[in-house]
Amino acid sequence: MKEEIVSAENVTLAFDKEKNYALSGVSFSIQRGGSIAFIGESGSGKTSMLRILLGLIEPTSGRVRLFDKYLDEVDDEELREIRRACSYIPQDPFGGLPPTLTALQAVTEPLVITRLNVKKTGRERAKKLLSSLGIGETLWNRKLIQGFSGGQRQRIMLARALVTDPKLLFADEPTSMQDASTRMDLVNLIRGHHRRGMSLIFVTHDLLLAKAIAERGIVLYRGHMCETGHTAPLLKDPLHPYTMALSAALPRLGKPIEIKTKRRPLPPHWKGCPYFSLCPYASDRCHALPPLKKIGDDRSVACFLYF
Numbered sequence: 001m002k003e004e005i006v007s008a009e010n011v012t013l014a015f016d017k018e019k020n021y022a023l024s025g026v027s028f029s030i031q032r033g034g035s036i037a038f039i040g041e042s043g044s045g046k047t048s049m050l051r052i053l054l055g056l057i058e059p060t061s062g063r064v065r066l067f068d069k070y071l072d073e074v075d076d077e078e079l080r081e082i083r084r085a086c087s088y089i090p091q092d093p094f095g096g097l098p099p100t101l102t103a104l105q106a107v108t109e110p111l112v113i114t115r116l117n118v119k120k121t122g123r124e125r126a127k128k129l130l131s132s133l134g135i136g137e138t139l140w141n142r143k144l145i146q147g148f149s150g151g152q153r154q155r156i157m158l159a160r161a162l163v164t165d166p167k168l169l170f171a172d173e174p175t176s177m178q179d180a181s182t183r184m185d186l187v188n189l190i191r192g193h194h195r196r197g198m199s200l201i202f203v204t205h206d207l208l209l210a211k212a213i214a215e216r217g218i219v220l221y222r223g224h225m226c227e228t229g230h231t232a233p234l235l236k237d238p239l240h241p242y243t244m245a246l247s248a249a250l251p252r253l254g255k256p257i258e259i260k261t262k263r264r265p266l267p268p269h270w271k272g273c274p275y276f277s278l279c280p281y282a283s284d285r286c287h288a289l290p291p292l293k294k295i296g297d298d299r300s301v302a303c304f305l306y307f
C-alpha cells in the first residue's frame with residue numbers, strides 16, 4: 001500500500017471572534033504520487049486550505065500531517081526540511097516573484113535556497129523549463145521580472161516551482177491568466193511531473209481544469225466540503241446541487257443547461273446547509289447541516305437529497 005503523503009483531519013479556520021468560518025471540518029488525504037483539486041468559487045476557502053497545509057497559517061482546530069509529521073509538532077528545522085520537498089505556486093503572479101531578477105535568476109533561485117545543484121545542470125534544467133513554457137533565450141536573460149506580463153509571470157512561477165523536482169506541488173490557480181493554448185502547455189508540464197511521481201494539490205474554480213489535472217476533487221462551498229470523488233464522475237454526474245451548478249456553468253456546444261436557483265436570505269449565524277440560500281432543492285431539513293455521506297467507493301456528498 002502506498003504511503004500517505006498529506007492528511008488533513010477536521011480542519012477549521014475562523015478569522016474573527018464571531019466565528020465566521022473560512023473552513024469547516026475539512027478532512028482528506030493523499031497517497032504518494034496522488035493528486036487532488038480543491039474546486040470552488042471565490043471565497044470558498046481554497047487558498048486558506050493551501051496555506052494551512054503549507055504551515056503558513058495555523059488552523060483554529062484540526063490537524064495537518066505532511067510526510068508523516070504533524071505540522072503542530074515539528075520544530076523549525078523539520079518544517080524547513082518538509083518545505084524543501086515541496087513547491088508552492090501562489091495565486092498572485094505580481095507578488096509571487098522577486099521583481100528585480102531576470103527570469104533565469106528567478107527560476108534558479110530555489111536551487112540556491114534548497115542547496116540543490118545550481119551550477120550547470122540546474123541552469124540547464126531552468127532553461128529547458130522556461131523554453132517549454134514559451135519564455136525563450138531572448139527573454140530569460142535580458143528582461144527583469146517587473147517587465148513581464150501576468151501570464152508570463154505565471155509561467156515563470158511554474159518553472160520556478162518545478163526546477164527543484166518537488167515531491168509535492170501546491171498550485172493555486174496557476175493557469176488563471178493563460179489563453180487556451182498556453183494553458184495546455186502548463187497543464188501538460190504539470191501532468192508530466194505528476195506522471196513521474198510528483199504529488200499534487202491544485203486549486204481552481206474550474207471543474208473542467210480540475211478533471212484535466214487531478215485524479216480526485218473536493219468541492220468546497222463557504223468552507224464546507226460539499227462533494228468529493230474522482231474528478232471525471234464529479235464533472236459528468238455531479239450529485240451536490242452546487243457541483244451541478246458548477247458543471248452547468250461550463251461552456252459547452254449546443255443549448256446551455258439551465259439550473260433554476262432561488263435566492264433566499266439567510267438569517268445571521270446560520271447553522272444549516274451552506275448552499276441553502278441558492279439551492280433549488282432546499283427544504284426544511286436543510287436548516288440542519290448535512291454531514292458528508294459516503295456514496296459508493298470513492299464518492300461522498302453532503303446533501304439531504306441522499307439521506
Ligand SMILES: Nc1ncnc2c1ncn2[C@@H]1O[C@H](COP(=O)(O)OP(=O)(O)OP(=O)(O)O)[C@@H](O)[C@H]1O
Binds near residue numbers: 091
Ligand atoms: N486574512 C483574512 N482575514 C479575514 N478573512 C479572511 C482572510 N483571508 C481570507 N479570509 C476570508 O476567508 C474566506 C476564504 O478565503 P480564501 O482566500 O481561502 O478563498 P478562495 O476560495 O481561495 O478565494 P479566491 O478564489 O477568491 O482566492 C473568504 O470569505 C475570505 O474573505
